[in-house]
Amino acid sequence: MKRLTKGVLTLFFIMLFSSLALAEEAGEAIDKGDTAWMMVSTAFVMLMTPGLALFYAGMVRKKNVLGTIMHSFFILCLISVQWVLWGYTLAFGPDIGGIIGGLSYLGLVGVGQEPNGTIPHLVFMMFQGTFAIITVALITGAFAERIRFSTFIVFSLLWATIVYDPLCHWVWGGGWIGAMGALDFAGGTVVHISSGISALVAAIVIGKRKGYPDEAMPPHNLPMTVLGTALLWFGWFGFNAGSALAADGIAATAFVATNTATAAAALGWVFTEWVQRGKPTVLGAASGAVAGLVAITPAAGFVGPISSIVIGVGAGILCYMAVSLVKPLLGYDDSLDVFGIHGVGGTWGAIATGLFASVGAEGLFFGNPAQMVPQIVGVIATWILAGGATFVILKVLDGVMGLRVSEEEEVTGLDISQHGESGYSW
Numbered sequence: 001m002k003r004l005t006k007g008v009l010t011l012f013f014i015m016l017f018s019s020l021a022l023a024e025e026a027g028e029a030i031d032k033g034d035t036a037w038m039m040v041s042t043a044f045v046m047l048m049t050p051g052l053a054l055f056y057a058g059m060v061r062k063k064n065v066l067g068t069i070m071h072s073f074f075i076l077c078l079i080s081v082q083w084v085l086w087g088y089t090l091a092f093g094p095d096i097g098g099i100i101g102g103l104s105y106l107g108l109v110g111v112g113q114e115p116n117g118t119i120p121h122l123v124f125m126m127f128q129g130t131f132a133i134i135t136v137a138l139i140t141g142a143f144a145e146r147i148r149f150s151t152f153i154v155f156s157l158l159w160a161t162i163v164y165d166p167l168c169h170w171v172w173g174g175g176w177i178g179a180m181g182a183l184d185f186a187g188g189t190v191v192h193i194s195s196g197i198s199a200l201v202a203a204i205v206i207g208k209r210k211g212y213p214d215e216a217m218p219p220h221n222l223p224m225t226v227l228g229t230a231l232l233w234f235g236w237f238g239f240n241a242g243s244a245l246a247a248d249g250i251a252a253t254a255f256v257a258t259n260t261a262t263a264a265a266a267l268g269w270v271f272t273e274w275v276q277r278g279k280p281t282v283l284g285a286a287s288g289a290v291a292g293l294v295a296i297t298p299a300a301g302f303v304g305p306i307s308s309i310v311i312g313v314g315a316g317i318l319c320y321m322a323v324s325l326v327k328p329l330l331g332y333d334d335s336l337d338v339f340g341i342h343g344v345g346g347t348w349g350a351i352a353t354g355l356f357a358s359v360g361a362e363g364l365f366f367g368n369p370a371q372m373v374p375q376i377v378g379v380i381a382t383w384i385l386a387g388g389a390t391f392v393i394l395k396v397l398d399g400v401m402g403l404r405v406s407e408e409e410e411v412t413g414l415d416i417s418q419h420g421e422s423g424y425s426w
Helices: 002-027 032-057 062-092 121-142 149-172 176-180 188-206 222-244 249-277 282-296 305-330 338-356 369-400 407-412 414-419
Strands: none
Touching: 032 062, 032 121, 032 222, 062 121, 062 149, 062 414, 121 149, 121 188, 121 338, 149 176, 149 188, 149 369, 149 414, 176 369, 188 282, 188 338, 188 369, 222 249, 222 282, 249 282, 249 305, 282 305, 282 338, 305 338, 338 369, 407 414
């Protein structure tokens, strides 16, 4: 009897401690440190869109400063709602044939405080939503100073749904590009190539600004652009290091790579410009920094500091050449050089990831030449989807609503003609 009693008590305590261990393990599924870091990173990335608004607004003429700021600010509001209603489920819902996410999360049904990795599902959703927001906002630099605001709204909504959400699923949501093994740590294809190629198509379809290129159209407020650059650089730490989805060593790797490549790219752009034009410019330094941020984005968690320098310098030189040599040669009017910086920089970064990856994955220079295949396929697929869909969307909207403001409204400026207000009172 004593043995039986002892056995029952032993079994009871084993079951009790097992239950406590399981409960403790379940409670630790959400890590407080990771959650705190991801909420801060989400706020960092959200700040990038107002930073982009200042970066772009300083480069336009003063009669279009508010119209340009309004593009980014309005997208922050518009895509925030679109992402909650249907964007998130199309990007991260259950995979359908490697092409699109299912509708299980429509209106965020089923998305709550439950773990997604080591963070609440809602935090993961919100972090990814800030990526969708800034991607759409980036395109606006291509058609600044001449697009109708009503058409811009419809274009932004359609582009986010038809281009961004499926592409995000292809790469990060369980789709075919990610399954193929393509490396895109924080959005080289998803964010920068897609927005850059779409910007090029938009600039060509919408046409040149009145007076371009014969009329001088210098930036009206470079200090504003530099402030925007600083906010972008700051926010990009959340963009890249936050993409580790944890407060860990990979986040630290991405953090260092981001700063290093950005600085190197600014130097690369400035010294190239200095050699070619005889003087280094503030606009060149700011543009080079953004080019470095773009190029390191797909590689950030996969490369060390020395590779980051090479990627950054390459981005500064290549993007400078795209803006200063290729753009005048081809004659398109990409107002704020979205293609030259994001399209070219994103393409270089995606390919460079396949060359220099050495942390958690190996690229060509570290013994794995096969990594170049999915990298190149991912780049080509992104070019085709973004370019083709953007062309169709713009052509349809041109027939239905019209893309451009009238010539009189363009001369007056979008601040007055589209919004009835002026950025400056003097």
